[in-house]
Amino acid sequence: MIKRQTTINRVFKLSGIGLHSGHPVNLEFLPRREQGIVFVMQGVHIPARYDHVSDTRLSTLITEGGISISTIEHLMAAFYYAGITNCLVYIDGPEVPILDGSAWEFYQGMWKAGVYEFTEEQVYLKVMQPVEVRQGDAWIRIRPLNTLDITMTIEFRQPVGMQRRRVTDVENTFSILNSRTFTMQEEIEAIKKMGLAKGGSLDNAVVIGEDDVLNPQGLRYRKELVNHKILDLIGDLYTSGYRILGKVEAHKSGHQLNNQLLRKLFSDPASYQIY
Numbered sequence: 001m002i003k004r005q006t007t008i009n010r011v012f013k014l015s016g017i018g019l020h021s022g023h024p025v026n027l028e029f030l031p032r033r034e035q036g037i038v039f040v041m042q043g044v045h046i047p048a049r050y051d052h053v054s055d056t057r058l059s060t061l062i063t064e065g066g067i068s069i070s071t072i073e074h075l076m077a078a079f080y081y082a083g084i085t086n087c088l089v090y091i092d093g094p095e096v097p098i099l100d101g102s103a104w105e106f107y108q109g110m111w112k113a114g115v116y117e118f119t120e121e122q123v124y125l126k127v128m129q130p131v132e133v134r135q136g137d138a139w140i141r142i143r144p145l146n147t148l149d150i151t152m153t154i155e156f157r158q159p160v161g162m163q164r165r166r167v168t169d170v171e172n173t174f175s176i177l178n179s180r181t182f183t184m185q186e187e188i189e190a191i192k193k194m195g196l197a198k199g200g201s202l203d204n205a206v207v208i209g210e211d212d213v214l215n216p217q218g219l220r221y222r223k224e225l226v227n228h229k230i231l232d233l234i235g236d237l238y239t240s241g242y243r244i245l246g247k248v249e250a251h252k253s254g255h256q257l258n259n260q261l262l263r264k265l266f267s268d269p270a271s272y273q274i275y
């Protein structure tokens with residue numbers, strides 16, 4: 001477990017297109033002294049924190065002072081994996097680039113930049129009593145445990161069906177990190193009609209057709225889809241501002257429920273301890 005606060009060892013840049021806008025976006029990562037990940041756009045600082053999340057329909061979107069940035073979740077998961085607790089992310093567009101649809105390139109960038117360790121201890125969040133949120137047949141709950149332990153179940157039409165995965169050693173389970181975002185073929189048209197997914201292609205998303213995956217290379221893992229839902233969850237949980245210690249069980253949970261779980265957790269001081 002990482003004991004101290006960390007930031008990136010040197011400045012680095014990344015560019016790509018936004019999944020929904022289709023526009024090029026540039027990111028510049030700078031070291032930060034205080035704990036937390038903060039985006040900067042047009043001079044406005046937007047903390048990557050659950051209480052700044054204002055839309056969760058297709059991605060996690062944060063807002064501050066009239067400025068919004070969407071699709072922060074894969075980048076947040078990369079910070080979690082890289083063990084980085086403090087960073088400033090300058091961005092020149094309203095959407096974090098989708099890259100290959102996973103957190104892999106973000107993580108690579110951080111790994112190459114290196115990690116700088118401060119003397120200050122990292123502050124953790126420990127879950128002290130069970131918290132659960134539900135919507136229809138989807139739910140997510142978190143219970144006290146001394147490590148982060150995640151079990152995710154998803155259910156989609158065939159050929160996906162039900163997939164379940166439990167990850168007990170999150171930080172060392174790298175198959176989560178490069179598992180890509182996905183969509184059902186029939187949903188693409190509806191999403192495009194909403195003016196979204198303009199940058200979407202088989203290069204940055206897995207598309208599930210009637211009987212098989214449409215991407216010519218197929219899946220990266222047999223459980224790539226449930227892996228990606230775990231990636232989203234790790235990114236969303238990191239918007240708590242802390243590494244969370246607790247046992248998480250999720251059934252068909254997405255960005256909205258993930259955010260509601262954090263809001264409910266923080267609404268009762270008896271539910272958690274910061275230490």
Ligand SMILES: [Zn+2]
Pocket residue numbers: 073074181228232
């Ligand atoms: Zn995702």
